[in-house]
Amino acid sequence: MSKPMPIGDSFFLVTESDNTPNHVGSLVRLKLPKGAGKSYVADIVKSFREFPIDQPPFNKVLAKRSIGSPLPSWDIDDNVDIDYHMRHSALPYPGTERELAVLISRLHSIPLDHSRPMWEIHLIEGLENDCFAIYSKMHHALVDGVAGSRMIQRWTSTKPKVDPKFKPLWAMPLPKKKKRDDSETAAPATPGLMQQLTNPAKAMAGVASATWQTMKGSKSSEGGLVAPYSAPETQLNVPVGPQRRVSIIEFETARLKNVGKALDGTLNDVVMAMCGAALRGYLLEQGALPEQSLVAQVPVSIRPAGDDAGGNAIGVILSWLGSNEPDALKRFKAVRGSMTAGKNMLRSMNKEQITAYAGLVTLPFTIGQITGIGNRRRRPMSNVVVSNVPGPAERRYLNGAEVLSITPISFIMQGQALNITQFTYADRISFVYIACARSLPNVQKLVPHTIAALEELEKAAGIS
Numbered sequence: 001m002s003k004p005m006p007i008g009d010s011f012f013l014v015t016e017s018d019n020t021p022n023h024v025g026s027l028v029r030l031k032l033p034k035g036a037g038k039s040y041v042a043d044i045v046k047s048f049r050e051f052p053i054d055q056p057p058f059n060k061v062l063a064k065r066s067i068g069s070p071l072p073s074w075d076i077d078d079n080v081d082i083d084y085h086m087r088h089s090a091l092p093y094p095g096t097e098r099e100l101a102v103l104i105s106r107l108h109s110i111p112l113d114h115s116r117p118m119w120e121i122h123l124i125e126g127l128e129n130d131c132f133a134i135y136s137k138m139h140h141a142l143v144d145g146v147a148g149s150r151m152i153q154r155w156t157s158t159k160p161k162v163d164p165k166f167k168p169l170w171a172m173p174l175p176k177k178k179k180r181d182d183s184e185t186a187a188p189a190t191p192g193l194m195q196q197l198t199n200p201a202k203a204m205a206g207v208a209s210a211t212w213q214t215m216k217g218s219k220s221s222e223g224g225l226v227a228p229y230s231a232p233e234t235q236l237n238v239p240v241g242p243q244r245r246v247s248i249i250e251f252e253t254a255r256l257k258n259v260g261k262a263l264d265g266t267l268n269d270v271v272m273a274m275c276g277a278a279l280r281g282y283l284l285e286q287g288a289l290p291e292q293s294l295v296a297q298v299p300v301s302i303r304p305a306g307d308d309a310g311g312n313a314i315g316v317i318l319s320w321l322g323s324n325e326p327d328a329l330k331r332f333k334a335v336r337g338s339m340t341a342g343k344n345m346l347r348s349m350n351k352e353q354i355t356a357y358a359g360l361v362t363l364p365f366t367i368g369q370i371t372g373i374g375n376r377r378r379r380p381m382s383n384v385v386v387s388n389v390p391g392p393a394e395r396r397y398l399n400g401a402e403v404l405s406i407t408p409i410s411f412i413m414q415g416q417a418l419n420i421t422q423f424t425y426a427d428r429i430s431f432v433y434i435a436c437a438r439s440l441p442n443v444q445k446l447v448p449h450t451i452a453a454l455e456e457l458e459k460a461a462g463i464s
Contacts, residue, residue: 002075005141008355010141014369015370015413016111018111018242019241019242021110021411022411023137024137024138024139024148024408026406026409027100027104027133028398029407030133030402031129031401032401033400033402047164051170051171053085060077061076061077061118062115084116085116085121086168087120087123089122089124090126091124091127095128100133101248104409105243105246105437107122107135108244108246109244112138119138134398146390149406149408149423152392155398156396156403161399163400225318225338226318226320228382229379229380231292231379232291232294233380234294235283235288236383236418236439237380237415240413240439241437241439243436243438244437245444246433248407249430249447250428251429251431251454252429256270256454257270258458259454259457263461269332269336269339271429272321273457274454275296275321275386275450276293276296276320276321276322276331276335277328277453278449279321279446279449281453282446290324293324295318296320296382297317297381297382297385298319298339298388315346315354318382319338319342320335320338329460365381369414380416384418385416387419387420387421388421388423389424390423391423393424412436417435418435418436418443
């Protein structure tokens, strides 16, 4: 029997189009183990084919809709074609970072087949310096960024051990659900949570109050809640085509944390201020910087610790980026104030309320995506999506191969031509820009502006 799809997951299906495929990807770069032979990657591919695909979300396929069952739902595919979902390819040796980026941009532009389980994994060899890569993509209706990150973390190890029977991602045992003890059930996560859960009227009142406060928003871009659909008109909010461009820059996480500590802010505050400065420099360069600050839509995970079984658990914050402010310190304070107000708003609600609140705030945007109108150019909901996904804090290995980097590759929606995702791994944080190749063909120019943004913040914080 088909299993109905949660509303939050079905959003990514009903808003999908030929120009806006809603899958998310991950690029893992690895170093071959010492002494590995030329057939190392080929041997892994051969080994992976021995494992059946019989666990969710890898065996879930869209059920056929009918008049009696019009809503999206999942069926189980008992005969998943491994040769379709797993691909083995190679770059002409020695494959450079640029050649890898071109390949990934092309692979990420291709929509997933809705008649099959909606995922693919590509093992890519031939990279310079004895490296190879694994690129995977999965439909956002199946998994969100945090769940995807936790899958990768379960698949990898802290020890460089080579196992001839190393399991592929789809054969990893499902995580055990965390049992709640008496202390957890006795103490609500937020004040009045138990009363809210047992009183629907109070719960809805909390959602309505939060939505009203957000819709009023702040009167300036100096901090506070941001009213949706009050963002300025920019070249970021134009119709998008099907092709993508990906550009990546990495930093030592400690550099950003030092800035946050010096300025009495968080790592995420620093990240957001850097994005605001980078976009300011990028748009100034093109004579297209609006007088009003850009607005970022910031997805916030509400997934409990230990839950990586798939699906989506996402809230949303709208934040000023301070792009109209030439002074780095003032820009940082505007971002910090805006992010703090948004996080305080979410803390006043439980998970179900946050989901309802996000649905209400984004309703016009969702309708625009379903109808193909997109994110309206005049007063769009937001100008850009910025998300920060936490990864493993320690160095990881995949069947003896050192994981050099993990790069999430997100998606863009109609009328929102740029997505910025940050990912922390070990002692590094990566900024991943994914853009419409037609609307923003020179997205790589954001990289030097991001470097300059961090240097500017360090100077403002008195860090040499």
